Each structure stands twice: as structure tokens, then as C-alpha cells.
């Protein structure tokens with residue numbers, strides 16, 4: 001795993017969170033994007049080589065809506081950049097980690113992504129991402 005690509009934060013109101021994070025970070029989000037497959041609208045702030053990804057659910061069965069309902073707003077996942085996501089999925093499977101999707105799927109910001117079960121990483125939802 002090469003670097004932390006982004007930290008995902010689940011928020012209820014993306015507009016309001018954009019203002020809060022812009023004030024905190026001293027910069028505007030550089031991109032906002034809806035990923036229909038995940039039921040999320042995202043916005044991104046650059047932090048050096050990494051990013052903060054704010055995520056709001058677009059429908060009640062979105063992972064973000066469910067997370068907020070159960071646990072409230074907060075850090076939702078940590079994403080690692082990998083050069084070869086398919087090789088990394090195979091490596092992790094061999095190590096005994098459960099992948100939530102074994103075939104990479106479309107993510108935001110021009111990436112393909114895969115998720116690992118949070119119970120296999122001490123309660124942290126881990127995302128792998130690779131440039132499309």
C-alpha cells in the first residue's frame with residue numbers, strides 16, 4: 001500500500017460540512033461528485049498528497065445513511081492507494097481478509113475501488129483505490 005489516498009468522513013449535510021471544512025482547512029473543496037453505485041455525493045479537499053473526502057448519502061439504503069443512523073457523523077473509512085488493485089485483492093484474500101467486493105468498482109475522482117470488512121481491521125473500514 002503506497003500512501004493514504006483519503007480519509008472518508010460521513011456527514012449529514014454536505015453543503016454545511018463543505019463550509020465547515022473550508023473554514024478549518026483554509027481552502028475550498030476542489031471537486032464534488034456523485035457516485036450512484038455507492039449512493040453518495042462526495043467533496044474533496046487536498047491535504048498534501050492525501051485528501052479529505054466528505055460523504056453524504058443520496059438515499060436511505062446508502063452505506064453512509066446507514067452509518068450515520070447507527071453511529072452518527074464521523075470518520076467512516078480510510079483509503080489506501082495501490083498500484084495494482086487486483087493483485088492487492090488477491091494478496092489480502094490469501095492473508096485471510098474478507099473483501100466486500102472482489103471485483104473493483106467505480107469510485108470517485110477517477111478511481112476504481114474495493115472495500116475490506118471493518119471487523120477484519122480492528123473496526124476500521126478500509127478502501128483500496130487505484131487510478132482508473
Ligand SMILES: C[C@@H](C(=O)O)C(=O)SCCNC(=O)CCNC(=O)[C@H](O)C(C)(C)COP(=O)(O)OP(=O)(O)OC[C@H]1O[C@@H](n2cnc3c(N)ncnc32)[C@H](O)[C@@H]1OP(=O)(O)O
Nearest residue numbers: 008035038063067076077100107108113115118123124125
Ligand atoms: C465514493 C467512494 C470513493 O472513495 O471513491 C467511497 O468511499 S464510497 C463509501 C461508501 N461505500 C461503502 O462503504 C461500501 C462498503 N461498505 C459496506 O459494504 C457496508 O457499509 C459495510 C461496511 C459492510 C457495513 O454494512 P452493513 O449493512 O453490514 O451494516 P452493519 O451496520 O450491519 O455493519 C456490520 C458491523 O460493521 C460495523 N460498521 C459498519 N460500517 C462501519 C464503518 N464504516 N466503520 C467501522 N465499522 C463499521 C457496524 O457497526 C457493525 O458492527 P456491530 O455489529 O459491532 O455493530
Ligand SMILES: [Co+2]
Nearest residue numbers: 008053079127
Ligand atoms: Co472513499
